[in-house]
Amino acid sequence: MTIKFGMIGGGIMGEALLSRLVSKSIYQPSEILVSEPNQARRSFLAQHYGVGVTGDNRSAACATDVLLLAIKPQIFEIVLSDLADTLSSFPEEIAPVVVSILAGTPLSKLESGFPGWPVIRAMPNTPATVGSGISAITAGTCVQPHHLDFARQILQAVGDVVEVPESMMDAVTGLSGSGPAYVSILIEALTDGGVYAGLPRPIAAKLALQTVLGTATMLHETKMHPAELKDRVTSPGGTTIAGLAQLEKAGFRSALIEAVKAAARRSQELGS
Numbered sequence: 452m453t454i455k456f457g458m459i460g461g462g463i464m465g466e467a468l469l470s471r472l473v474s475k476s477i478y479q480p481s482e483i484l485v486s487e488p489n490q491a492r493r494s495f496l497a498q499h500y501g502v503g504v505t506g507d508n509r510s511a512a513c514a515t516d517v518l519l520l521a522i523k524p525q526i527f528e529i530v531l532s533d534l535a536d537t538l539s540s541f542p543e544e545i546a547p548v549v550v551s552i553l554a555g556t557p558l559s560k561l562e563s564g565f566p567g568w569p570v571i572r573a574m575p576n577t578p579a580t581v582g583s584g585i586s587a588i589t590a591g592t593c594v595q596p597h598h599l600d601f602a603r604q605i606l607q608a609v610g611d612v613v614e615v616p617e618s619m620m621d622a623v624t625g626l627s628g629s630g631p632a633y634v635s636i637l638i639e640a641l642t643d644g645g646v647y648a649g650l651p652r653p654i655a656a657k658l659a660l661q662t663v664l665g666t667a668t669m670l671h672e673t674k675m676h677p678a679e680l681k682d683r684v685t686s687p688g689g690t691t692i693a694g695l696a697q698l699e700k701a702g703f704r705s706a707l708i709e710a711v712k713a714a715a716r717r718s719q720e721l722g723s
């Protein structure tokens with residue numbers, strides 16, 4: 452059977468992607484080969500998903516459609532040295548598109564590692580591990596439209612996908628990359644507020660989580676502007692405007708804006 456999808460690194464994000472590629476029948480298990488150094492991990496992935504596994508990174512790089520890099524950024528150079536022979540002998544015309552999810556690793560570095568190969572840099576976020584992520588992708592110089600289709604298809608298995616120029620990747624990191632942490636402390640703080648107001652913690656936690664989930668679902672499904680939804684639940688002289696006034700006094704909006712700006716700045720510093 453032809454290997455269409457090769458993956459180097461079978462960790463958390465790699466498993467999230469391959470589990471959905473299989474469950475959504477985007478690739479048959481027999482068309483997937485995962486390269487992973489840990490024997491126990493290889494056995495787990497083979498048993499759970501029926502995919503091919505190997506300890507040899509070169510085998511995964513010989514896929515026909517996609518080579519997904521799902522290793523930690525600091526392992527990139529090691530993987531490149533493993534692939535040295537493959538990269539020098541593999542005809543560029545039939546090279547798979549390399550999709551890298553390595554945080555903070557720029558296209559220039561990826562493309563110099565895979566000279567002549569089509570390369571796409573992707574930035575997924577943690578909710579991708581439960582199929583509710585958002586990934587930003589940016590295409591390298593050798594990428595053709597069908598390569599972008601491959602990348603979109605794969606990343607859409609774990610959520611939504613947007614295409615951005617690489618210059619926006621730091622901003623993406625500051626918003627959707629770090630955003631799950633901001634939303635998590637929002638939920639935690641709402642829970643504490645509920646406890647302060649007299650609710651038992653488990654009930655407060657359930658109300659807080661479902662309020663955030665339900666609001667996001669409603670905005671997503673109705674395409675309503677967030678300001679409109681806010682106005683709809685804010686009656687004159689009522690409870691919500693009292694709460695909103697307190698949020699404004701505490702600089703809630705400004706705090707979130709500054710958080711995204713600070714994280715984007717930090718991403719830029721770490722990448723330079």
Ligand SMILES: NC(=O)c1ccc[n+]([C@@H]2O[C@H](COP(=O)([O-])OP(=O)(O)OC[C@H]3O[C@@H](n4cnc5c(N)ncnc54)[C@H](OP(=O)(O)O)[C@@H]3O)[C@@H](O)[C@H]2O)c1
Nearest residue numbers: 460461462463464465489521522523524552553554575577
């Ligand atoms: N997790 C997220 O939410 C998230 C979000 C956005 C981006 N990312 C990016 O996704 C990438 C993977 O993250 P992750 O959370 O999935 O990390 P992870 O769980 O540590 O997975 C990395 C995998 O690569 C394996 N590996 C180590 N050395 C290797 C080698 N020489 N050749 C092949 N495989 C090797 C590791 O095996 P061992 O465990 O045996 O070392 C591990 O199974 C990172 O670059 C990260 O920046 C992750």
